[in-house]
Amino acid sequence: MAVRLRVNPIACTGHGLCAELLPERVTMDEWHYPVVSGEPVPPELEPLARRAVTDCPALALLLERTR
Numbered sequence: 001m002a003v004r005l006r007v008n009p010i011a012c013t014g015h016g017l018c019a020e021l022l023p024e025r026v027t028m029d030e031w032h033y034p035v036v037s038g039e040p041v042p043p044e045l046e047p048l049a050r051r052a053v054t055d056c057p058a059l060a061l062l063l064e065r066t067r
Contacts, residue, residue, distance in 0.1 A: 001065045002040035005049055009033070011060035018061050021052040040066070 005025050007018070014033045019026040024045055025037045041049045041063070053061045 001067060003046060003049065004038070004040055004064050004066055005036050005052075006062045006064055007034050007036050008060045008062065011058050013058045013060070015057050017055055017057065018052045021055060022048050025049065026052070034061075 005022070007026075012033055014031065016028055016032055016034070018034050019028050022045070025039070025041060027035045029035050049063060053063055
């Protein structure tokens with residue numbers, strides 16, 4: 001199963017910590033809100049993705065398992 005990163009745009013407050021912790025999958029738009037890559041997170045980046053999810057101050061970042 002693949003793991004994908006998703007952001008809840010309603011919960012997000014634009015702190016930018018996710019982009020600092022996981023720049024391989026998260027960039028910031030011109031209003032400083034995250035733009036998440038739709039690609040699956042490779043296994044070597046999963047620990048960093050999990051840290052970004054747990055450290056998000058707004059709890060707006062999620063990891064989803066997909067088939």
